[in-house]
Amino acid sequence: MDSHGLILTLGKVVIAAAWADGRVSDEEIDSVRDLLFYLPQVGQEQGVRLNEQDWQLLELYMLTPVGEEERQRLVVELQGVLRHPADKALAVRAIENMILADGVVTPEETAVFQEIRDAIESVELNFFSQFSWLVSEAVRRRTAAVAHAPNREQYFDDFIKNRVYYAVCQRLNMEETQLNIPDQELRKLSLAGGLLAKVAHTDRKVDEREYDAVVVALEDFLLLDRKTAVFVTEVSLMAVTAALDPYRMMRQFAQVTNREERVRFLDILFAVAAADGSVGYEEMEQIRLLAQGLNLTHPEFVNARLQIPREQRMA
Structure with a gap:
């Protein structure tokens, strides 16, 4: 399993979810950092750590709001790195923890959480899912759907x-x-x-x-x-x-x-x-x-x- 890729991609989606109501509070930023430092099962236990460039890439998404189209692109990216039921559970839990970070859940945050959770749950996983070359066709279909969505990483x-x-x-x-x-x-x-x-x-x-x-x-x-x-x-x-x-x-x-x-x-x-x-x-x-x-x-x-x-x- 590409634990590093999962953590990094999940981090982007967590930040995108934090922008659901058009702003990111200090509590949400702290929550994002904590989640990425201490993600269980894939992070701390497997020794995966984000490097300096990874953190800079995540900061790219913290600086300015993430709109709906860009968020959808990131969710598709996350769908493409999910390989096990544990990955799906981890992703849902991480996003839910971020939404609850500042103690106030807005209607916009609730709607975005449900949207992302549904997208995660819609990914069909089986024994062959752990082999990336066998799920490439599904990934290509999802990627094509958001091919023209904004991608700030072009300006990294x-x-x-x-x-x-x-x-x-x-x-x-x-x-x-x-x-x-x-x-x-x-x-x-x-x-x-x-x-x-x-x-x-x-x-x-x-x-x-x-x-x-x-x-x-x-x-x-x-x-x-x-x-x-x-x-x-x-x-x-x-x-x-x-x-x-x-x-x-x-x-x-x-x-x-x-x-x-x-x-x-x-x-x-x-x-x-x-x-x-x-x-x-x-x-x-x-x-x-x-x-x-x-x-x-x-x-x-x-x-x-x-x-x-x-x-x-x-x-």
Whole structure:
């Protein structure tokens, strides 16, 4: 049995079910992680563990809502890896546990749970089901039915290298709109937004002044209209957290900007950090690390820091 494939696919469906009511609570996210760490029978007991790329793939589904068509595609994928009655029972139990995670079950969650449970129960299993080549025809039929459903995994590389760009594209697709910006400029804009959001999130909270500072920074740095700057700011602050490693964003941003732009961007990072009235030690250290990642010198960092009034520098 492909225990790893079952756990990973079940994880995607669990997350899709969590989006049933259009939002994912912290309790549901914690439940997803717990379920995947401690799934009985296939996980802990057989020594199966998800690797870093697996977790990143699951995070892909946590970032933005999973719609009905995409959820159906994932359910079909899950149907294709079920081999034993125990697999079916495990899948139903995992999804039910997630639905109950936050203590409140909405009508939307109930309907989605029933839909997924029925799909799981509809899979006919027998002795030959454990041999994947014997069930391939059934899998092909199910897959054909959802062949044109959304599949965000096509953009996994963008998610890894430029998370804000990925999130911007996802939101534009959901809203069926577009920005009048060439793709390369949009990628650059998204990287800038991501790094600004990283600084804004350093102290684990973003207030209105920091939000406005990010908007102004994007307007000034890339000469954007306010509507576009607001849109990218909203997406950036949602897609980037204090815990996100900015390494790939820094590397990509350094490749698409010249030194003069990066030095100017350093001033903008400090302006965002100072928007709430002061630049604390954590923010100062975060910007120092970003400056290093952007291949800027320590004197350039110090010069940018000195642009902040002394009374606002807490470190």
